Amino acid sequence: KSSVFLFNSLTGLAAAAVFFVFAKGKFDFCAEIFPYIISFAVCFIVCMFSSFMAIKTGSLALTSLVISYSLVIPTLYGIIFRKDPTNLLFYIGISLLILSLFLVNFEKGEKKITKKWLIFIVIAFFCNGLCSTIQSSQQIKHQGLYKSEFMFTVYMCLAVIMAITSLIREKKSKEEYLNKYNLFAILSGVANGVTNLFVMVLST
Numbered sequence: 001k002s003s004v005f006l007f008n009s010l011t012g013l014a015a016a017a018v019f020f021v022f023a024k025g026k027f028d029f030c031a032e033i034f035p036y037i038i039s040f041a042v043c044f045i046v047c048m049f050s051s052f053m054a055i056k057t058g059s060l061a062l063t064s065l066v067i068s069y070s071l072v073i074p075t076l077y078g079i080i081f082r083k084d085p086t087n088l089l090f091y092i093g094i095s096l097l098i099l100s101l102f103l104v105n106f107e108k109g110e111k112k113i114t115k116k117w118l119i120f121i122v123i124a125f126f127c128n129g130l131c132s133t134i135q136s137s138q139q140i141k142h143q144g145l146y147k148s149e150f151m152f153t154v155y156m157c158l159a160v161i162m163a164i165t166s167l168i169r170e171k172k173s174k175e176e177y178l179n180k181y182n183l184f185a186i187l188s189g190v191a192n193g194v195t196n197l198f199v200m201v202l203s204t
Helices: 004-022 031-057 060-081 088-105 115-141 147-169 182-202
Strands: none
Touching: 004 147, 004 182, 031 060, 031 115, 031 147, 060 088, 060 115, 115 147, 115 182, 147 182
8 A cells, every 4th residue: 555644745746736737837926925835834734644643543434524624613713803794504504513523423333532532633623724714814815816826835845744754654665655556646636736726716
């Protein structure tokens, strides 16, 4: 199987390629976006590591579900700080999300919730939510500009850091690295890049 960190490095490269193609290879960096890039990159990488550890120490289904709920963070940020409107359907939706946590967790054969898992999932939850908040804030602040510059830089940082981590922690031969599972890393990266592109377009 492909190594976890190499997998994420290839994912980062593929996602960066999406924004490179979207920008047609032409970038126009602005000094004002670098604080957003740095804060997003830190949260993103911490989220990746903590998500991996949460999956290792707990239920995959519950881990994925809780991390997906982190999108509540930018939603609440918008309501509190940008005065975004809410309605009855919003509160019904939040209630159903909370209910689903109880419905998905308690099946036979699932790993038990441990203290380690709770620590890692809380970190992953908040970091993933902060990523979306930073992303949408940058787009609103700069009126939809610098999408490609922002995300290309972030994904390249991810790719480099994950590649270095792989070399240190996953000492395998080149033949073991280059295998069919890496195709899934590339497909995952493209899907991730396209998703984030649409998120940035919609955030404005």
